Amino acid sequence: MDFRLPLPLRRVSYALCLFILFVVLEKFKLPLPRWQPAGLLAPLKSNSQKLRNVEIPLNTPDGLQVLKEAIHAADNRYRPKMIIDPLGQVSYRYSLREGEKKKSEAELKKLLETSRQNENYTRKIYRIIDTLTSFGVLVVIGEPLKRGASGEWDPFHQVLRLSPKSLNMGSEVVLEILNHESIHVAQSCKAGGINYRPQPLDLPLSPERITGKPLKSDVYASITSTQRRLEQEAYSYEYSNRAARNLLAKHCS
Known part of the structure; x- marks a missing residue:
């Protein structure tokens, strides 16, 4: 014996279940899953x-x-700045950046040229x-x-x-x-x-x-x-x- 409800009644019951589910979600504000691409950190900003x-x-x-x-x-x-004293001796004055090693005379000359x-x-x-x-x-x-x-x-x-x-x-x-x-x-x-x-x-x-x-x-x-x-x-x-x-x-x- 077939105890299933007639098709029109089954459709009404399905609709009623969906309505009750929607009311529950609205009441408790349950978060719905949202898909987003892997690695996306934020929307593009102005x-x-x-x-x-x-x-x-x-x-x-x-x-x-x-x-x-x-x-x-x-x-x-x-x-670098080249300094020539009264006796014609050449020396160089320069400042080192943080972590920079002392430069040779050849390196200083090259810096001056470039x-x-x-x-x-x-x-x-x-x-x-x-x-x-x-x-x-x-x-x-x-x-x-x-x-x-x-x-x-x-x-x-x-x-x-x-x-x-x-x-x-x-x-x-x-x-x-x-x-x-x-x-x-x-x-x-x-x-x-x-x-x-x-x-x-x-x-x-x-x-x-x-x-x-x-x-x-x-x-x-x-x-x-x-x-x-x-x-x-x-x-x-x-x-x-x-x-x-x-x-x-x-x-x-």
Whole structure:
């Protein structure tokens, strides 16, 4: 004997069950599961949402002027000066950057001969800031969230930060920091976009360039093996502005 309800009554009972379920969900505000891509950290933000009050954005003429004056003053501070005494003896006066080794006379002469190189570094700095800006990254002068860092890529806010102290190291150092953090931006882009958690680019590493880098410092004390790989890639290629811009073009376009 078939004890099933007639089809019209079954349909009414199904509808009643769905209605009761909807009322329960509304009453208790039960969270419904939401799918989002793996690695997505936050929605894309406008520049006004990215910027903290104490930060100087470098996507404006005023911000670029602050950057230009700071690195120009630092370049002048670290440029060697040749001193000739009354007896014709030549000596050199120069300042060392933090962690820099004493330079030989030959190295100082070379620095004097290539002083225009700083102008080249500055042009490359402007160029990579333009490239980052075109991909939606806001480059700012501001203290990194990670204490002790000279630069920082923050994919949650889509901001690349240059610490104020890094500007005092001159144009060559600032360019290297921008190259390094730009590689982290490319790592985010490979994962899905500038608002994604970075993932390795599977680049060949350069042991020579990684050796001596501060991967054993307190800044990196608690990083995971994946984060270490991300840093090793950035340190391997930070010397090359062309590599940094090519990686951005390849993964962020």
